[in-house]
Ligand SMILES: Nc1ncnc2c1ncn2[C@@H]1O[C@H](COP(=O)(O)OP(=O)(O)OP(=O)(O)O)[C@@H](O)[C@H]1O
């Protein structure tokens with residue numbers, strides 16, 4: 001671990017961070033390992049043990065401290081104890097692995113008796129429907145600040161944090177490439193909510209077209225940024241596109257059904273073009289500038305292995 005007096009972060013190499021796994025006394029059972037493997041067969045179990053397990057322990061301690069603080073406040077105010085979810089946000093580029101990280105953390109965090117119910121949500125559901133994006137000339141800007149109904153997203157997180165018994169969000173389908181009419185994601189007072197999306201660390205300054213003074217981060221207890229070199233990100237984006245081409249794109253319901261016919265070479269060229277024209281631009285302009293707002297930064301190297309961990313002091 002390196003302590004640089006001028007940096008707000010403690011920096012850990014992979015080795016020093018992984019030594020912290022000894023702070024978790026309960027090893028992963030066979031059934032848990034199976035479940036984790038089911039999340040994504042590419043996730044290495046050594047990675048889960050060395051990186052995500054110690055992280056889940058740190059989060060467990062933070063959640064317990066916050067639960068205690070809430071009890072003290074309720075006692076002071078003479079109120080009945082309320083059930084307020086602890087909110088963790090995960091930001092980072094398209095294809096960096098936000099949703100996979102969220103699912104691994106969900107599986108690990110649910111092992112503790114203080115927070116057995118962990119719900120995942122994504123900000124994708126707050127993208128405007130394609131009909132609205134088309135009308136506003138924003139189909140080539142999906143994922144950019146203008147493409148989200150930011151007020152509705154902030155209201156959603158605020159409702160969760162205010163302890164409402166049931167809070168709903170619209171649902172986005174990557175297959176249909178649009179909001180699914182009539183479908184809802186429901187959050188019913190879990191112990192922890194993990195909210196994942198490109199934009200969870202953005203503030204009012206990132207939305208000059210829609211100024212707002214209250215941000216998602218105002219309702220977040222702990223924020224994570226998943227980072228990787230841009231060349232790796234492009235590779236992961238293209239790889240996922242190729243995988244979808246041989247799988248999901250074959251579904252006639254898929255927005256990209258016509259891509260199923262592409263040769264491998266054409267598919268790589270198409271994915272590279274979408275990466276450069278949309279997702280890479282968004283990364284540079286709107287996502288990377290929010291990185292140092294995060295409480296924790298995970299830096300990935302080849303094969304999604306975490307090389308470094310940066311934790312705010
Ligand atoms: N820890 C990991 N180990 C191995 N592969 C991973 C890991 N995390 C993600 N991947 C792979 O990287 C790709 C992107 O992952 P994921 O879909 O989780 O990204 P994302 O950041 O949520 O993307 P988007 O913003 O587009 O929804 C997928 O192909 C996934 O299988």
Ligand SMILES: CC(C)(CO)[C@@H](O)C(=O)NCCC(=O)O
Pocket residue numbers: 094124142143144198274278279
């Ligand atoms: C839905 C988002 C914005 C974020 O998950 C992203 O996956 C996306 O669709 N970006 C637009 C360009 C593309 O199709 O990759």
